[in-house]
Amino acid sequence: MKLLRYGPPGQEKPGLLDANGQIRDLSGTVPDITGAAISPEGLAKLAALDPTSLPLVGGDQRLGSPVTGLKNFVCIGLNYADHAAETGAAIPKEPIIFMKSLGALQGPNDQVEIPKNSVKTDWEVELAVIIGTRAKYVSEADAMNHVAGYAVCNDVSEREFQIERGGTWDKGKGHDTFGPLGPWLVTKDEVPDPQNLSMFCDIDGKRFQDGSTRTMIFGVAKLVSYVSHFITLHPGDVITTGTPPGVGMGQKPPVFLKAGQTMRLGIEGLGEQQQVTVAAE
Structure with missing residues (x-):
């Protein structure tokens, strides 16, 4: 479904x-x-x-986030070997966990704000895992029993806020509109192998990210289990699982977003989303 x-x-x-x-x-x-x-x-x-x-819905409908009422918007950093290589980072020995503000969550095609004083806003196409049953201290072998389905997520990031302003990554990840999710939640029965999905992200029609979940360092089952040992996961919670190479920060020279640009991104079998960037007010 x-x-x-x-x-x-x-x-x-x-x-x-x-x-x-x-x-x-x-x-x-x-x-x-x-x-x-x-x-x-x-x-x-x-x-x-x-x-x-069921009643047919006509017209051109705005789509919201495909799930609501979540308690946790959990993200995993540097989880693709080829993305870690493009940023010059070492391969993590354990998953890197950070959180997005629930206020960042929005529909897949809603506008994305460029924060005030931002000069390094970036894009990241990611596979999002959506939890269906409470998960606390679950084993890797049992982890997939707690997954309801998957969605596309754009882990929009402000790199200066994230990396150069001290403290944790969260301040570069949690701005309003920085978590487009959708267009829909695809139940896990329709995704037989989440570790073999192609994914892409285009900026103004130019392909920047062209990757696959095959290059994840830690797979979905490992991530659900791992996170559950630190954060109790509740039905509806979202885990975004990292991004393949091709982010703006990894370009030579780096390329970052400005107001008036269009991001289009998608994952095989999970649909596509598109956002226009606007200046935050």
């Missing part, structure tokens, strides 16, 4: 994408796409529905 949320910001309704690529309304079945809706029981209930029996 491909689950989504559509409508104006703050007024999104739950929906699913049918076999013809049309949105079907789920408001009569679930109040929203929350942790409860993507629990094993919730997904079984939705999977039993006949999509053609």
